[in-house]
Amino acid sequence: MKVNLIMVMAAELCGRKDLSEYLTGKSAENLGEAERDTESLLRCYNLTENEIALDYLPLRKTETLVSDGKILYTAFEKSPLEIESVRKSDGSKLPFRIAEDGVCTQAGEVSVTYTYRPSVKAREDEAELDRKGDARLMALGTACEFSLMNGMFDAASLLDKRYRDALACACRDRSGRMKMRSWI
Structure with missing residues (x-):
């Protein structure tokens, strides 16, 4: 809307x-x-x-990203507020650690679920x-x-x-x- x-x-x-x-x-x-x-x-x-x-x-988003041991916050589509989970492609949870500039986790393709802040809207924009x-x-x-x-x-x-x-x-x-x- x-x-x-x-x-x-x-x-x-x-x-x-x-x-x-x-x-x-x-x-x-x-x-x-x-x-x-x-x-x-x-x-x-x-x-x-x-x-x-x-x-x-909270607004949640799940993205599939490739990790080399650390996923930088700049790699996310939206700026994360809180990282909720990191999962392998088979759906099993992976341990992760929050760092100053990104999320430290196992290397490989992972799905990260996080919350984010809504962007500032103009009148013609869609509501999030x-x-x-x-x-x-x-x-x-x-x-x-x-x-x-x-x-x-x-x-x-x-x-x-x-x-x-x-x-x-x-x-x-x-x-x-x-x-x-x-x-x-």
């Missing part, structure tokens, strides 16, 4: 029909304000995607969190952040509850990790 569609959903959740219409290609009364709000909403989208991927539902229900989750988180940034605290409070509930469901469904709530 395109980031722009998630931004449209987020604008509607905030009650910003004018911004939603601008994002779908209609003209705005105040073009400067609409462009500022669009940039702010995109920033909120990137913050939300980063929060979800780093704290709750793309499972069923992720668009709604992303829209709720983006709308909540946008409401907070724009001083709409009542809306932000309601959106935060809906976002946290959707996040808890997504974590439960995909065995993600949900941080414990704490009393302040």
Whole structure:
């Protein structure tokens, strides 16, 4: 799903029909304000995607690479955050050690599973969190952040509850990790 569609959903959740219409290609009364709000909403989208991927539902990738005893981090398609496993071509696990500049493991062809940080998106990019229900989750988180940034605290409070509930469901469904709530 395109980031722009998630931004449209987020604008509607905030009650910003004018911004939603601008994002779908209609003209705005105040073009400067609409462009500022669009940039702010995109920033909120990137913050939300980063929060979800780093704290709750990690983005995983498995790559088959050739090792000479060490696989440099630059050899990976995405920059790894955490190496989860290294396996032989037959699927058996291999021991590995994390080094400053790469992953030390047995020489040969190996499959490495790792988590990575989502890239910063533009409106026309595809969302990296793309499972069923992720668009709604992303829209709720983006709308909540946008409401907070724009001083709409009542809306932000309601959106935060809906976002946290959707996040808890997504974590439960995909065995993600949900941080414990704490009393302040």
